[in-house]
Amino acid sequence: MTALQTTDLQTTDLHCPERTLLIACGALARELVELVKVNAWRHLTISCLPASWHNTPHKIPEAIRERIQKARANYDRIFVLYGDCGTGGELDRVLEAEGVERIEGPHCYSFFAGNQTFDELAEAEIGTFYLTDYLARHFERLIIQGLGLDRHPELQDLYFGNYTKLIYLAQTENADLQAHAEQAAARLGLSYEYRFTGYGEMARFLERKVDLPEEPSSWLS
Secondary structure, eight states: OOGGGTSEEOOOOTTOSSOEEEEEEGGGHHHHHHHHHHHTOTTEEEEEEOGGGGGSGGGHHHHHHHHHHHHGGGOSEEEEEOOOTTSTTHHHHHHHHHTOEEOSSSSHHHHHHOHHHHHHHHHHOSSEEEEOHHHHHTHIIIIIITTTTTTOGGGHHHHHTTOOEEEEEESSOOHHHHHHHHHHHHHHTOEEEEEEOTTHHHHHHHHHHSOOOSSOOTTOO
16 A cells, blocks of 8 residues: 555645645546646645545545545535445535535446446447556556466456456556556456557546646646
């Protein structure tokens, strides 16, 4: 777990009239840091919850509620960068009660690829396992060790027996991560497909919600 998954990245400019808090999944921290850097969003504070909580999604809604309530007096605007992420609609119920908006989509695969594009991919090939940059980088720790396949390889068919393909939805053009993703597909016995998405709808959401320069930057996809 990185420090950004448990601590806040403070980029707040106290003289900015629109102090903005973005509560996000720690799996998105690297991408968010890059966007903050590129766009000099000094009025933006990023507060990340642990990426590992995807394995315990029941923790996510109340943790986000707590951060909203603690932060409300100190910020003009609060947004949430999470999909439903396995909370069964509970996150949306919390956000509706708190009057806070989140990015559209059920999970990061969807808003990186684009919600419509992801729906088309999912419909075309139901048995697909997806990686993002984060998951490609941490595949061994999160998937192999996290599911216990390093200790019990016989469980692989139980977890992945109904999958036929792995699609790597890449946020960056990184040869090392592409190699990791290909190795992951081979490790699971799946066919492999690479799709460069950039930051997808995450970038467009931030473009609308966090003041951008008049000229869009090159990271917009």
